[in-house]
Amino acid sequence: MHDNATSPSHGEGLAPVENDFIRILKKRASSVAFWRGIASIVAFTLFWEFCARFHVPVIGNVPAPSEVLASLAVQIKLAYYWLSWADSMIRIFTGFIIAQIIGVPLGLFLGANNKARETLFPIFEIMRPVPPLAWVPVSVIFWPSAEMSMIFVTFLGAFFTVVLNIVEGITSIDIRYIRAAYSLGSTKRDIFWRVLLPASLPSVVVGMTVGMGITWAVVVAAEMIATNTGLGFLTWRGYVAGEYPIIVVGMMSIGLAGYLSSALIRYVGAKFTPWLKTR
């Protein structure tokens, strides 16, 4: 059924994907909504350029799009710019992956085990409202290096989200599925692996996507406070050094990086939940 989509023969390698891509583009391009969107972006950019050129109060202090583009052209030739990407990405993914490694099993355990949940969940309820950023000072004191403290706050950002989502996913499973599985002869163990786990996967994916967003918010702020590398610091440095176009380059890079990481999570998530595709 999925054959023609996933295993193209070599040579025409990307052809089906490309065709899909072009088809979607064509479809988009033929819709009025698409052109309205484009028009609004163009108008916004022109407005911004205009404000900068004519020094309109307040808005005029932001560097013009033309300056930003020029600055971007310089930045992408510098190793420092790409090192900033790498540093932020490493922090994000280290914190994020550790959060999944600890959070997913813990969430599953708490979700599946009522007594454990009743005992431990209140701790989560207390910790959850504390924004991850509020942890920065504590973690700088607590961890021996700035790097570790930043990875720790990124970890926290993703950790609570994923645990809470899994617990919520498992506890909201319709009892019918569990009853049906018992009727059909499942043991407790089977129920866990074949009902609780797959039923909670969609919430895990949602938790990871949301967690990834939080992670970026946290790491950028932490980089501005606690270190001198990464995209967050790049942006901050632009401010401190008075190179305003770099601030905007940094902001846009962070936006793009966040978008790419979320897209990756969604892509991987979709692979793990093939049954949701057809809804």
Add this chain to the structure above:
Amino acid sequence: MNTAGFETADEKSRGAINIRNVTKVYDPDGACVLAVDNCSMDISAGEFCVVVGPSGCGKTTLLNAIAGFHGISGGEIYLDGELLCTSERMPKPGSDRIVVFQNGALFPWFTVLENVTFGPVMQGVMAKKDAEDKALHMMGQMGLQGISMNYPSEISSGMRRRVEIARALMNNPRVLLLDEPFRAMDALTKTVVHQFLLNVYDEYKTTIFFITHDLDEAIFLGSKVYIMTTRPATIKKILEVTIPRPRDFRILASPEYQRLRDECISAVHEEAVKAFKAGEREM
């Protein structure tokens, strides 16, 4: 007529259910609700038993007790002469008493084939390959070809319900417990699944415990229709549906069918009015 490894000798003694003076009180935080009161039913092996009654009268409660989803407060339930439940003893859910739920409980994360083979594979009574062969054969006979690799969300609701019945039958259960399985379906889909269930019954002669609100459905499908009183549930009346099998939609026009239907309606109407009045009083 029999296929798919059903032993004829066994058949006669399979699936007889005796419900003796069963009482069930729900007691969530002290607010006692007497759902079933001193209810007795004798369902013989291979009977297509249909239970109708006003909403909230305790039908599901009875079915859940047989399935082993919750206990009872008094009385006994026997399955094939063996004691199944008492107030002290709640049976585990098992593959000999499989439930098909109103909203369906096919696992969305498994394909149709994985769903249908779930029982035998979980119980370890069949190798996966054998179970798949049996499932495909059975689904072929039931007119469910070509969907084995689909996810449940990809097939129609009528298909899903039929697949779920196939999944239950794969376990060669003593009794199929169906709790308003066709409730949310449109009239056309219903005619299809009704004929399907009749064919399955003619083929397998499994005992069926079928709950419904739909009187036409009850008479069309059932061998006996048990009409329940409003809560607390007891049996008000038993209708023998003498229309011969195999049945198809043509019987709907027969005088016999009309007679049974009238009888059924008048009995149910009485209870419905009582239930309505009781509801008004509670409000």
